[in-house]
Structure formats: C-alpha cells, structure tokens
Amino acid sequence: MPAPSTLQAEGLSLGYGDRRVVTDLTLEIPRGKVTVIVGPNACGKSTFLRGLARLLPPSAGAVLLDGKSIHAAPSREVALKLGILPQGPIAPDGITVTDLVSRGRHPHQGMFRRWTADDDNAVAAALSATGTLELAARGVDELSGGQRQRVWIAMALAQRTGILLLDEPTTYLDVTHQVEVLDLLVDLNEAEGATVVMVLHELNLAARYADHLIVMKSGAVVTAGEPSAVLTESVVEEVFSMRCRVVPDPVSRTPMIVPIGRHRSGDAR
Amino acid sequence: MPDTRVRRTAALSTGLVVSAAALAAAALLSLTVGAQHIPFGTVMDALFHPNPDNGQHLIITESRIPRTVVGLLAGAALGLAGAVIQAVTRNPLADPGILGVNAGAALFVVFGISVLGISSLTGYVWLGFAGAAVASVVVYTIGSLGRGGATPVKVALAGAAMSAALTSLTTAVLLTDVATFDQFRFWQVGSLAGRGMDIALQGLPFVAVGIVIALASTRSLNALALGDDVAASLGQNVATARVIAAIAVVLLCGTATAMAGPIGFVGLVVPHVARMITGPDHRWLLPYSMLFAPLLLLLADVLGRVIANPGEVQVGIVTAVIGAPIFVALARRKRLAEL
Numbered sequence: 001m002p003a004p005s006t007l008q009a010e011g012l013s014l015g016y017g018d019r020r021v022v023t024d025l026t027l028e029i030p031r032g033k034v035t036v037i038v039g040p041n042a043c044g045k046s047t048f049l050r051g052l053a054r055l056l057p058p059s060a061g062a063v064l065l066d067g068k069s070i071h072a073a074p075s076r077e078v079a080l081k082l083g084i085l086p087q088g089p090i091a092p093d094g095i096t097v098t099d100l101v102s103r104g105r106h107p108h109q110g111m112f113r114r115w116t117a118d119d120d121n122a123v124a125a126a127l128s129a130t131g132t133l134e135l136a137a138r139g140v141d142e143l144s145g146g147q148r149q150r151v152w153i154a155m156a157l158a159q160r161t162g163i164l165l166l167d168e169p170t171t172y173l174d175v176t177h178q179v180e181v182l183d184l185l186v187d188l189n190e191a192e193g194a195t196v197v198m199v200l201h202e203l204n205l206a207a208r209y210a211d212h213l214i215v216m217k218s219g220a221v222v223t224a225g226e227p228s229a230v231l232t233e234s235v236v237e238e239v240f241s242m243r244c245r246v247v248p249d250p251v252s253r254t255p256m257i258v259p260i261g262r263h264r265s266g267d268a269r
Numbered sequence: 270m271p272d273t274r275v276r277r278t279a280a281l282s283t284g285l286v287v288s289a290a291a292l293a294a295a296a297l298l299s300l301t302v303g304a305q306h307i308p309f310g311t312v313m314d315a316l317f318h319p320n321p322d323n324g325q326h327l328i329i330t331e332s333r334i335p336r337t338v339v340g341l342l343a344g345a346a347l348g349l350a351g352a353v354i355q356a357v358t359r360n361p362l363a364d365p366g367i368l369g370v371n372a373g374a375a376l377f378v379v380f381g382i383s384v385l386g387i388s389s390l391t392g393y394v395w396l397g398f399a400g401a402a403v404a405s406v407v408v409y410t411i412g413s414l415g416r417g418g419a420t421p422v423k424v425a426l427a428g429a430a431m432s433a434a435l436t437s438l439t440t441a442v443l444l445t446d447v448a449t450f451d452q453f454r455f456w457q458v459g460s461l462a463g464r465g466m467d468i469a470l471q472g473l474p475f476v477a478v479g480i481v482i483a484l485a486s487t488r489s490l491n492a493l494a495l496g497d498d499v500a501a502s503l504g505q506n507v508a509t510a511r512v513i514a515a516i517a518v519v520l521l522c523g524t525a526t527a528m529a530g531p532i533g534f535v536g537l538v539v540p541h542v543a544r545m546i547t548g549p550d551h552r553w554l555l556p557y558s559m560l561f562a563p564l565l566l567l568l569a570d571v572l573g574r575v576i577a578n579p580g581e582v583q584v585g586i587v588t589a590v591i592g593a594p595i596f597v598a599l600a601r602r603k604r605l606a607e608l
Contacts, residue, residue: 017416055498079504086498092549098273099550106492107504120274137273159503 004031004162004195005081007052011061014044014051021047022219024061029163029212034189035197036206039216040240045199046087046167048216052197053084053165079107083156084165091140097151098136101126104158126157129191130184146177153184164188166198170205178202182209207231207254215239231255243268281553284546288560292341295567299337300329302571304579336461338469340570340584341563342476343461343529346521348562349483351536352543352555353521356490357514358421364537365522367428368515371531372435373404374523375453379439383449394468394527398475401523404431409515420497460583461529461570472528479520483555486514490551532585534592535562541599565591 007029014022022044029035029052037045050056052063054070063070070078083104091100104126105119127133130150135143140151149169156164166185170178182205189196200206206213207227214224215231217239223230232255236244242259245268249256260268300312307315307325314320315329350365358367365371377400381387387396408431412424443450489510492500497507522536539562540554547553566584569591573582 050498053502055501075501075506076504079502084498084502086496086502089499090496092494094544095549099548100495103491103495103503106488109488156502 002081002160002162004193005066006031006064007082007163007195007197008064008067009048009052009061010064012048012051012058012063013060014047014056015059020059020219022051025219025221026061027214027221027224029195029197031195032189032193033195033211034186034209035195035212035214036210037197037199037214037216038201038203038206039222043216043239044219045216047219049084049165049167049197049199050086053082054078055084055086076107079159079161081161082163082165083159083161085152085156085167085169087167087171089152091148091152093141095140096136097132097138097140097143097154098123098127100140100151101132101154101158104155107159122158122160126154129157129188130154146173146180149173149177149181150184153181157188161194163195163197166196168199168201170200170202178205185209203231203236203257204249207256208249208252227254231257281547285556285560288557288564292560292564292567295564295571296337296341299340299567299571300333303328303333303574304581331465335464335466335469336570337567338466339464339472339528340461340567342469342472343525343532344535344563344566345559346476346479346525347532347535347566348539348543348558348560349480349555350518350521350525351562352540352551352558353483353486353490353514354518354536355540356494356551357511357518358425359494359496360421360425361541362537363425364533365518365526366432366531366533366536367425368518368522369404369408369428369431369435370401370519370522371526372432372439373400373402373407374398374526375531376400376435376439377403379442379449379453382452383442383446388452390464390468391471394471397527397530398523401526402519404435405515405519405523407431409512460585461566462581462583464528468528472524475520475524479517479524480559482513482517483521484559486510486517487551487555490514490555494549494551530585532566532588534588534596535566538592538596538599539565541596545599 009025009027012022012025013020025048037049039045047056051058054063057071065073065078065081101123102119105122108119109115127136130153132147132150132154135147135151140148143151153169169181173181185196185198186209188194210227212224213227213230215222215235222239223235231246233244233246236242236246236257244260245258246255247258248254262269301307301309305328307328311325312329315326319330320326347365354363354365354367355361360367374397377396378393381392381396387393408428409424411431412427443453489505492503492505493507493510500507525532540558543554543557543561547557566588569587570584573584573587576582
C-alpha cells in the first residue's frame, strides 16, 4: 500500500443547488491517523466527506490531495490514492464476494492492462484482512448485514489506497458488528499506516476509536482534536442541544457521554 | 481462489463457443427453411457457387441470405443494446425503447412516407436511423437537466414521456392519412423479409462501430453497476461512461430498428437469459447477449415462416409471442436480477 497522501480542505464550501451545506471550511486531515467526524443530523458531515472524496464539486474553495486540487486531477489518479465507501452501497444481484472485491482493482486496470498476480494478491489480502475469505464463493445477497459491510470494506481495501473515507460504515449494524467493523478499520490503520476518515453517529464509539475527532454543527467545524480534549459537556450541549455528563469510559478511558433527558435521569435533571 | 476464476473463465469461454456454433446452425436453418423447400446441398451450392440462372439459387442469394444477414446484425445489435441500456440505467425493465429510440424512428418514418412521399425501404432505414438518433439525444438532454445530471431515473422518465409524446404524434398522422398507414404498418411490425443485401451493407458499419464501443465499455459498465458514488471512487468518470454507452445504444438499436423495424422483447429478454448464465459481469454478459439475441431472432423468423407456410408471420410478432411467456416463466422461476 502506498504511503498515504495528504488531504486538506481549503475554504471549502459545498452545497446542492443554491442551498449551502458546508461553509468556508479549512482543515487538514492528520496523515496515518483515524479521524472521525461527528455532529447532529443535517450538520453537513456526510456532505463534507463527499466533498473530500470529490463526489461533490465545491461551490467555493478546494480539496487538496498532496497539495493539488482533487477536482483538477484525473479521476483514475485520485482513485489510486483515495477510496471512499459511501453509505448503503448497492451490489449487483447475483455477484459473488470475490467478484465484488475484485472490482476494487478497477483503477489499477485499463483497456490493455489485464488481470495479474498483483490483482489476485490484493484481493486475497483484502479478503483475509476483513475475515471474508471463507465467504469468497458466496453470493453477496445471501450475506448478513455485518458480513456484507466487511465485504464492501474488502472491496475498498483491494483498491489499496493510502486514504480510506467511509460514510457511516456502522449504520444498520448491531453493536457486535459495529465494534467488529471499527476494529477492522483500526487494524488497517495500524498494519498499513493508512489514513482513515469516517462519519459516525455513535458518540461513545467515535470517542473510543478516533485519534482525531472533528465536531461539526450547521456546516462548520465547532472544534477538532483528540477526543479527550474535544468532547466536553459544554461542547456536547452546544452541538447536540442536549445536557449530559462526560465520564471516562471504564474500558478505554476515553470520554463517554451519558445523556440527561427529561425522564429517568435521577438527580441530574 | 485463482483456481475458481480459471475454471469459470474456461466454462464461460466454452459456453461462448457453443453459442456461436448454435448461432451458425440457426443461420443455416434460416437459409434452408422457407415457403419453397430447397435441399441442403443446393443451399451449400448457392452459397459457394451461386448460379444466377438457377431459380433456387436466386431465392437463396436474393432473399434468404440478405434476411439472414439482417437478422444476425439486428439481433446482435438489439441484444447488446439491451444489455448496455439495462446496465447504464440500472433498470432491469429497460430496453432500447426506453431512450425513445423506437418512437423517434417511427415518427420519422411516418413523416417520410406522409410528407416526403418516400416509399423505398432504404429511405425508411435512413429516416429511422435519424429519428432514433434525434430522439435519444433529446431524451438524454432532457434527462440531464437539473440537479445531479443524467441520473438513470431521470433519463428513464424522460424516455417514457418522450415516447408517449412521439407516439401520439405518429398516431395523429396515421389516423388522418390512410395511405401512409398502409405502408407504415409493414415497417412497424418488425420484419426481416424483403430486406435486400444493400440494407444489410448500409447497416453493417454502424452495427460494427456500435459493437466495438459496447464491448470496449464492459469495464466501465461493471463500475457503473456499483452505483455512481462507488464507480467514481474507483476512478471511473461516470458521465463520460454514460455518454459513451448511450452512443453505442443509439448506433446499435437505431440501426436495428431502421433495418428491421421495431422488434420488441429481444433487447429486454435476452440480457436476462444471458445474465442467468454469466452473472452480473458485463465482460461476459455482453458477448453472450450478442450471440443469444440473433439466435432468438433467427429462430423466431424461421418459425414465422414454418407456421404460416406458404405465407409467413413477421418476426416482430413471433418474438413478442415467444418472448412474453419466456419472460413470465423467468420472472416466476427465479427472481429477475435487480440491477
């Protein structure tokens, strides 16, 4: 896997039509780290990720990959450095696990460049890294949600990019599979030094798995940094309009959010 | 894992060879069977040593060879176009008609007959081709308006709306013009009969270019099948891939429709049958569709000659009659692939 490229947003504004979703955002994604973006619904976090992945053209500013505008670079060149797994991807009916993962090799091939041993190795490595080797011959449509998500991640791994972006990779998964997927991404980060950037909903898992946490609200970054420094009671209250206690996670010692609601919240009310 | 890949490649390659052989047999059948029975030996003679003074040889060279060649070309074109259009629109019910191709071709032909007084089949071919091209460009342009560019759903909606509009115009002309209606209805049912070698030769270059473009885009179709976002993530330029595929479709089904009239069901059914054998990999799906479709078309044409002997039933009718039950059976037996 190549050393991860640098990825920056500079004065980045994104939107759909006239509607601005992300406004004038400037930040740098730490290389070789796990970055997690959190924020309330409709805060622009998925839009920001799509912008970083050049799936959405900026209305102003730029995304810089290795210092060069990602939208000016040839699509295939970008695809060798940066991969993205969107939310709820669709697999063609009847496709097998191996075939789907093999399609991750797309940017490494061309009209005249045929399938090689390199491609076979990349696919085999992606299957074993995600624990999907024994599913290789199965159809993707017969798999469980957790297995399917691991297969999609395997496809992104087979692309062998230094940067991997994921939009809510744990949605629709039960807690076991959420932890499994997040562990897998940290494996990838630690084994290959890959830069991982993902949007997550679950604050406590975000705080546990992130090296770098970006907190967004209304299309802007409220704060960013190490989870223990960033995730305070006042930040959560400001961003999510919800009172809470922040205590150390008894397992990982990272911040753990305990919400305070109108009912069943004891004396904290 | 590499082993299963090698084994599958071998099996699918063998299947292609078998299909090609079946297609060759169907072509011979199409040369042999007809209103007048001609012995197989005479057919071979006519093929390799044609004698213009021999009446039976003349039937072969002037009638059966051209209609067989047109069947091969139109069939291959429709099968490929169907597979490509289903991939690009990610719509399992898409067929070449979805881009407004048939409706556009029909309107131009009617216009040609009614206003320009054209009555030759060659004239219809060029009109049909122009109509198909214009209609698809308009449909694609309308489908690309607004946010998100040419999404599959918008193009399909634009195609359906445009088809309805064009068809109503065609009907309006036909209702008021009986003479045009009489000429038009022969073109409209879709037939391989009465097509001379000149029509086959005019269509050949367009079909050839369409085949090359379609087969060259199998890789990008595989990427598009994963959705626009994943395709873009894999380095595929989505808009370019769509436009190139659309050009192939216009060339292929524009030419097929122009040569043989609108033939239904082939472009819709054949890719589904092929997909059951090949799975969703377009590198195999396209070649299989390209062989299965002319096989179906030629057999339907032969059947049309046999059941109504000494007359014949037009191939467009036979394919629809055969195609509908096949499609229903497929849909019942196995869930059709949702793209």
